[in-house]
Amino acid sequence: MAPEPQRRRIAGGVAEPRVGPRAEPRRLSRRSFLAGSAGLAVLAACGKTGESRQEGTVSLEPLREGQRELVANFEFRGGYLVAGTEQRLTFALVTSDGARATDVPDELTFHVRDESDQPVGEPVRVAAHRDGVPYPYFPLRTTFATPGLYQITADIDGGTRRQAVQVDTADQVPLPQAGHQMVPVDTPTPSDHRGVEPYCTHEPPCPLHEPTLTEALAAAEPTVLLVATPRFCTSTACGPVLNLLLEEVGSRSGVQFLHAEVWADAAATGDLATATLAPVVDAYGLVFEPCLFVADRSGVIVERLDNVFDRQELRQALDRLTG
Template identity: 35%
Template sequence: MLHRRHLLHATAAGLATALLGCESGTTVDGPTVATASESTPATRATPASALLEEVAPDRSSELTVINASFETLTGDDQLFAFGLVGPDNTPVTGAEVSVWTGSPEGGQVRGPVRASFREVPNQPLGLYVVTLELPEPGTIPMAAVTTDGAGGETVLRVADPETAIVLPPGAPAPVVATPTPDDLLGFERLCTLDPPCGMHEVSLDEALQAGEPVMLTIATPGFCETAICGPTVEVVEGIRASRPADSPIRWVHVEVFSDAGATVADPVTAWQLQSEPWIFGVGSDGQITGRLDGPLTILEDEIAALADQIA
């Protein structure tokens, strides 16, 4: 069963817990998010375990780096989002941050690459996003250092597309029915957003069988209510509403649970998901074009760009 993962953030009243996603099994790391990077980062050899010591030996304080998604793929221009928390459990927001990555067994260090800070809408929260070059699969160390010398390290779980847990770009989209107003397919609620979103007009299987491009959102507003996770469907709905009226894209939303948060829905199982929320772009050929997960509320540009790819 999906379980919840938490990230500490500061609010006006003090610390609050913001839910980044819901996943099953052990906590893992992740995602894919965009930002500007410096041109041609330098490389040098160093053991993976010594990455932070190598890039910031005189750091002023230790930071906790919190991964914001489930799985990252190998390749160039891979997006990754993360949070930073200081020694006093206070979130580090709005800082200038540089990022380095290593390799599974020690090898080339890539960096620095500049991360950018993105605020969570209507909240005193935010995450950093960065574009990374990740040529090797495995457990990849990543170090983040601010301009005032504070630093922290995490590890990314990086997978080849061929061995990815979640369906990667290029894979055929599972053709599965999703609920519509005319057929709830056993779901207690069509949509837990209040009022319901407009992305239930067509079942996913019908759209795919008709050769229509699809933007599929798998998320549950009613059972993932924090500032980072909860508004996902509203954000996607806003992007959908901004598209031209004659857009060929079918926008489909499916809830994670078929009941009051206890039973994972069949479409979620069919798509082999172990976390939420996710967005997949599927082309008219039925193949997945791209995927985004985790802090989708700060990824409006990336969601819109994915829609442009499949239109």
């Protein structure tokens, strides 16, 4: 969640790699994650060409001039991935100088390995997605049978890149999963901002703020909620994905589309580190932005798209409401 990939920091220092046995999950508060850490987490320090890098990754070879590194676009240290249900893990690539790569392969093949470095399931080929978003990304979907530490690997530019991820039990992750009920929240409307100023940071304010989420869920119609802040987003994705959602509004009869901001008073404070989170962020246990929830008429979540999604993934998610 930063304009350019940057080192993730915890308690004032660079996050250590967690690749040994029985590594404990490292937790970030919702405030610290949203206010300062990168949703696009660089798995390598991206130092000088040929240097060995050790930030959250174990690449099998140093990154050379012209090579690209795999980066995780999700919170891999714990409190995010859940065992026993399909998870969506988004990855992107960066160049040797740390800039997001726009020239990427059409697909990557990902391998999942357990804590003993044994393969889990079959390799997964994942196509690059780039339609309407600021950078290409690869959405890997996989199910982790049990909690623990796993490795995700992919071969890129002649080198193997490896990311450690912590998978938790459902009770350790407050973020609602597919199959869970949506949580009613009295989200701001144009006539009642409910303490959220501004109630919409899109320019001009978008029309997706009526009714409230509570009222939408009570109407027993399919509901789509995007939590994102175009003005204060610490990634480059919030504005683009909101624009993609606005494209779909007129073509989806009977679906209620809502947008909710992340911060209640960021404009007034001018400092995300001290700004107050909007109630919807706490209600949904969010530690990242943006986040899209797609729920059926009974309020059950059928799809959740985190951090970045393109036009194709969005339309596929919305199609689930009529499929």
